[in-house]
Amino acid sequence: MERFELIVQTLFESNNLTEKQRQILKAAVQLFSEKGYAATSTSEIAKLAQVAEGTIFRHYRTKKELLLAIVGPFMEKIADSYIVNDLTNLLKKDYQRPEDLLSAIIENRRDIIVQFLPLLKIILQELPFHPELREHFLQLISDNMYHRVVEVINDYQQKGMLKKLPPTAIAKFAITNILGHLFTRYVLFPHLEWDDVRDTEQLIQLIMNGIGNSDSKVES
Numbered sequence: 001m002e003r004f005e006l007i008v009q010t011l012f013e014s015n016n017l018t019e020k021q022r023q024i025l026k027a028a029v030q031l032f033s034e035k036g037y038a039a040t041s042t043s044e045i046a047k048l049a050q051v052a053e054g055t056i057f058r059h060y061r062t063k064k065e066l067l068l069a070i071v072g073p074f075m076e077k078i079a080d081s082y083i084v085n086d087l088t089n090l091l092k093k094d095y096q097r098p099e100d101l102l103s104a105i106i107e108n109r110r111d112i113i114v115q116f117l118p119l120l121k122i123i124l125q126e127l128p129f130h131p132e133l134r135e136h137f138l139q140l141i142s143d144n145m146y147h148r149v150v151e152v153i154n155d156y157q158q159k160g161m162l163k164k165l166p167p168t169a170i171a172k173f174a175i176t177n178i179l180g181h182l183f184t185r186y187v188l189f190p191h192l193e194w195d196d197v198r199d200t201e202q203l204i205q206l207i208m209n210g211i212g213n214s215d216s217k218v219e220s
Contacts, residue, residue, distance in 0.1 A: 011073040011119075021059050023049040028066055033118035037067055037126050067126065071133055074119055079137065082112050084145060091148045098156050098212070102204045106178055110196070113186050121187060163213050170211045177207050 012025050027049035031040040042063055046053040060066040086108055095101040113120060127134045153167040162170060181203050185194055 011070070011077060018059075020049075020051050020055055023051060024056055024059065024066070025070060029070055029118055029122065032067070032070070032125075033121045037063075037122070037129075042066075067122075067130075070119070070122065071126070074123065075136060078116060078119070082116070086112070088145060088148060091145070091152055098161055099204050099208060101152070102174065102178075102207060103200065106182075106200050106203065109178065109182055113182055117186060124183070124187070160213055162211050165211065173210055174207055177203065177210075 012022050017025075024045060027045045028040075031044055031048060035044075040063075042056050043053050045066075046056055049056075056066065060069060087105065090101070090104050090108060093101075093104075095104065123133075123137070127137060149171050150167045153162060153170050156162045157164060157167070181199070185196075185199070
C-alpha cells in the first residue's frame with residue numbers, strides 16, 4: 001500500500017481536504033485502477049474507505065465529480081512536474097547519440113510508471129471516454145514539448161544520425177513504440193517474464209532500425 005500512500009500524499013495534501021475525503025480519494029484511486037471507472041460503484045468506494053455512501057455524495061455530487069477530483073490534481077502536480085518537466089529537462093541535455101537519448105527517456109518514463117501506476121491506469125482507461133480530460137492532457141503535453149522534440153530531431157538529422165523523414169513522423173514512431181512497450185510491460189502483461197535491461201536495448205535497436213541513418217558512423 002506504500003504506492004497508494006505516496007499518491008495520496010502527493011495529490012491530496014491540500015489542507016482543505018478532510019481525513020474522510022482523503023480516505024474516499026484513496027479508495028477511489030485503488031478501485032478505479034483495479035476495476036475501471038464504469039465498473040466501480042460508489043458503495044464499493046464507501047466500503048473500502050470505511051465511510052457511509054452518503055458521505056461520498058456530501059463531498060462529491062456525482063461519481064464523475066469524484067473522478068475529476070483525482071484527475072485534476074494529477075494534471076496540476078504529476079503530469080506537469082513529472083511527465084512534462086522531466087522529459088523537457090532530458091531534451092535539453094546534449095546526448096551524443098539518439099540511442100543515448102532514447103535510453104534516458106525509456107528509463108525516465110519507466111520510473112514514473114512504476115511510481116504512479118495506479119493513477120496512470122485510471123488516466124489511460126478514462127481518457128478515451130472523457131473528451132475534456134483528453135484535450136487537457138494532450139494540450140499540456142503538446143504545448144510544452146512539441147517544439148523541443150522537433151529541434152532535437154532536426155539536430156540529429158543534420159548530424160546524419162537520423163533518416164530525412166518529417167520530424168513529427170519520427171517522433172510519433174518513437175513515442176508509439178516506447179509507450180506501447182511500457183504499457184504492455186506494466187499494464188497488459190506485467191506477470192510475463194521480463195528482462196528490463198535486455199528489453200530496453202532491443203527496443204532501442206528496433207526503433208533505430210526504423211529511424212536511424214544506417215550510413216552514419218558515430219563512435220559510442
